[in-house]
Amino acid sequence: MSDTKVYLLDGGSLVLDGFHVYWNRGPGGEVRFPVYSILIEHAEGRFLIDTGYDYDHVMKALAFEKPQQTKEQTIPGALAQLGLAPADIDVVFNSHFHFDHCGGNKFFPHAKKICHKLEVPQTCTPEPFEVLGYSDVSFSVEAAEARGMTDQIPEGATVENTTFEGVEGDFELAKGVKLFFTPGHSIGHYSLMVEFGTRKPILFTIDAAYTEQSLDTLNQASFHIDPVAGVKSMRRVRQLAEEHDAELMFSHDMENFKTYRTGTRFYG
Ligand code: 5PN
Ligand code: ZN
Ligand code: ZN
Numbered sequence: 001m002s003d004t005k006v007y008l009l010d011g012g013s014l015v016l017d018g019f020h021v022y023w024n025r026g027p028g029g030e031v032r033f034p035v036y037s038i039l040i041e042h043a044e045g046r047f048l049i050d051t052g053y054d055y056d057h058v059m060k061a062l063a064f065e066k067p068q069q070t071k072e073q074t075i076p077g078a079l080a081q082l083g084l085a086p087a088d089i090d091v092v093f094n095s096h097f098h099f100d101h102c103g104g105n106k107f108f109p110h111a112k113k114i115c116h117k118l119e120v121p122q123t124c125t126p127e128p129f130e131v132l133g134y135s136d137v138s139f140s141v142e143a144a145e146a147r148g149m150t151d152q153i154p155e156g157a158t159v160e161n162t163t164f165e166g167v168e169g170d171f172e173l174a175k176g177v178k179l180f181f182t183p184g185h186s187i188g189h190y191s192l193m194v195e196f197g198t199r200k201p202i203l204f205t206i207d208a209a210y211t212e213q214s215l216d217t218l219n220q221a222s223f224h225i226d227p228v229a230g231v232k233s234m235r236r237v238r239q240l241a242e243e244h245d246a247e248l249m250f251s252h253d254m255e256n257f258k259t260y261r262t263g264t265r266f267y268g
Pocket of ligand 3: 098100101207251252
């Protein structure tokens, strides 16, 4: 744990209207926000939390989000900057399966895959209002087949190499790598805390709070399955940060993201 390192893999950016980012509050207008994945170099292995979005998928299914992603901001491109290839990743953990968190899963057929036990079933049969969020099913042959979207199945993907170990509740992925169940935004959403020997812990809200302002105002994004659970999860994230004296990092907060370490610069 004392030599744990955290790298943020910059995955480019997307645009949403302010009323989506700040549900029923706004103000409206285009908000460009970052998307990134979290690489944890740990004594027990290399763990990748989320895999960003796939540019071609977004252009096909959600072009209105105006994706901007350079080659260096693809998953292989971001790993290459660290001298790594997808094959070097041991475990992929998905916080949830919205398209901006699973688009690069296709690069990891060899890796162990873990998520909340309800997230794959939800991707198979989403609520009508969740269809766009769960529109990239390339991470799971099972989900692609259930949705009749087999055109998305990547070459080489099989039921076996896209099967997830399902977990529930809070759990420790590796020593000091803690997943906290924070449902509401999605049915099986997780936030992440990483503890270090050398510095205070980092609490990644993931999509329980897109931005610092979201958490300050307890105002979640308009995408959710249970907004009341979402508010409870935001309060829990605040409580966890206080209890553990953790530094908060937000999933989709451009202003804060500009101050985060990316590329070869790491935390730990
Ligand atoms: C970035 C973004 N855009 C649209 C949706 C959606 O419909 O559910 C989740 C989501 C997103 O994270
Ligand atoms: Zn999400
Ligand atoms: Zn997201």
